[in-house]
Amino acid sequence: MRPTTPALIAALALCACQAKTDEGTPATEPASAPAQTSTVAAAPVQLLPAAPPAEFSGDLDVRGTEPFWSVKIRKDALTLERPGPPAQTVPNAGPLMEDDAVVWRGDQLKVSLRKAPCSDGMSDKAYPMSAEVIAAGETLKGCAEPAAAAAAK
Numbered sequence: 001m002r003p004t005t006p007a008l009i010a011a012l013a014l015c016a017c018q019a020k021t022d023e024g025t026p027a028t029e030p031a032s033a034p035a036q037t038s039t040v041a042a043a044p045v046q047l048l049p050a051a052p053p054a055e056f057s058g059d060l061d062v063r064g065t066e067p068f069w070s071v072k073i074r075k076d077a078l079t080l081e082r083p084g085p086p087a088q089t090v091p092n093a094g095p096l097m098e099d100d101a102v103v104w105r106g107d108q109l110k111v112s113l114r115k116a117p118c119s120d121g122m123s124d125k126a127y128p129m130s131a132e133v134i135a136a137g138e139t140l141k142g143c144a145e146p147a148a149a150a151a152a153k
Helices: 007-016 147-152
Strands: 059-065 067-074 077-081 086-091 096-098 103-108 107-117 128-133 138-146
Touching: 059 107, 059 128, 059 147, 077 107, 107 138, 138 147
Parallel strands: none
Antiparallel strands: 059 067, 059 138, 067 077, 077 086, 096 103, 103 107, 107 128, 128 138
């Protein structure tokens, strides 16, 4: 039996609508094909905080002027001293990197140090780190250095 002209035209039209690769296979799956999904779950990515540079390890002394204040960063504690109020000591939970600063946080106390030349504005002494201390909402600016360097002078 010979195909009728309308059936032949319809068959040719369907073949012409489907794009083919050079090998003659369909270039894309037909729209009615079910979407393929991966059965392998992606492992969650955990970003570890960057370790602070070595120069921020060990005991550090932080100082500022007008008004005079200091923070001692020791293995177990951070201690803020300034004229008037009693010294404020909080546990040292260790430093973390936040952008370009090494930061220690305690109750009502945050100490941020950056590797940058610093001057206290009162002496000719050059410090290797700049400091910002936030204590009970008050921001103090100053300089810092390893405690061993301070003791050697």
